[in-house]
Amino acid sequence: MHDLILLFLENTRDSIYMTVVSTLIAYVIGLPLGILLVVTAADGIRPLRALNKVLGALVNLLRSFPFLILLFVISPFTRLVVGTTLGPNATIVALVVAAAPFIARMVESSLREVDGNVIEAAQSMGSSSLQIIMKVMLPESRSSLILNAAIALTTILGYSAMAGIVGGGGLGDLAIRYGYYRYQYNIMYIAVFLLVLIVEVMQGIGLMLAKKLDKRL
């Protein structure tokens, strides 16, 4: 019984670890990418047609891979980075590659919600492009960014569970190893229940924060 509890705790920890770490790294890449997509668009504050087209195409390319296929396709790269294709750290590499373009699009859509007239007002006051990004676009869209971050977290948690098929570690791995291969359905159900619980908590916190920080009433 003790072993079982330990098993769940360990795998829950691994799931959360994989999800949080890969989301963070994915944001380090996806956030600037999303900002660039908005800023360099034809109606952006620094239109750059060629760059915008290239970035857009790259993001679309990566997003069109189903996650499981991506997992296999990039395994040589994964081995290069972390030395293995098994376990949480290997899964993180794949998760980051899959999530960064997805996050870039989410950031893009959040930033697009900012009223263009407010940006124009900031320009009329003599703001530099960097000031507009840092002091207008990001703060004005913070609620939407947070909501989308919660969605990103839950989506990445889902992906991380899928990586269980290739021994990625975490609750998904647990469910597949015990439930699918050894017919211990109870363990599988508990693992799934824990996944659902984590999603609910993340979603709830995101929603609460977004609401609290939004001053538009």
Add this chain to the structure above:
Amino acid sequence: MAEDIIRVENLHKSFVSHNKSTEVLQGIDLSVKAGEIYGIIGKSGAGKSTLVRCINYLVKPSSGKVLFEGTDLGELGSRELNQVRHQMAMIFQQFNLLMQRNALKNICYPLEITRVPKEQAKQRAMELLKLVGMETRANAYPAELSGGQKQRIAIARALASNPKVLLCDEATSALDPETTKSILELLRDINHKLGITIVVITHEMAVIEELCSKVAIISDGKIAESGDMAQIFMHPQSEAARQLIFPNRKSIPEMRSRRYCRIVFDGRSSFEPVVANMVLDFGQAVNIMFADTRNLDGMAVGQMVIQLPDNPEVALRMIAYLRDKQISVEEVSDHA
């Protein structure tokens, strides 16, 4: 001659959309002197917003020049242009406040971007809140304020960088008449107290009348007429000006068969005695079709449209009679 703070020379602007180019501004010339309240009026789609955005280069002209204190904005890099914009603030119809910042922080924004120390910025913002009569709402978010209050915050924000010019694009068009009046008063106050040059863009004649000493009428991408407000009101030269000053003209019936005259009284004379005496002197009735009085930049000015008798000789003598009394008379029958 006093220095022009803003000069616009032969300004053209075309927009290309769906591979079709439309020339919205077709050779605009303007000069605004320091300290003036300059009105630019025109119908919707005339190109007013485009023009005012060319003045601070939010919109880049297709050709022509914009000079601010003699500096050609077209020759500036983005950094220098931003420096000019610190001296040329703008307010908008939709206020365009930062929704996630409270009133005080909104006013601090232009100070933040010019790296004014925090405490100093806050102090200045409080002073400005007082100036616009909003000192009790420093911590309110825009969503908690009425339209008029939002515009007051926007004005305070515009003034934070100590600009020389304030550009107003339909600043009162989203407000009710009462609030409009109070905002116009505030703008006039700012002009008087701080000596800031104000450029007012509007489609409402009442705004121009209330506020401006100079006016330019923009129609179909060109300046139809510009000059002293009172002069243009009393002696409009262009059809566009007549339509703005006297918009109800079209509603007068049977214009063609009869002679109509628009007569304008400035502060020195008034309607009734002159028209009554004329009727008595001639023994002929005239119909009054329309009359109103307006306050033009502090001076009471009345206008009236009268229908003259059918007899052309009497009508001509009446016109002469009125002109003799130093009253501006203009026949309007041709413009039905």
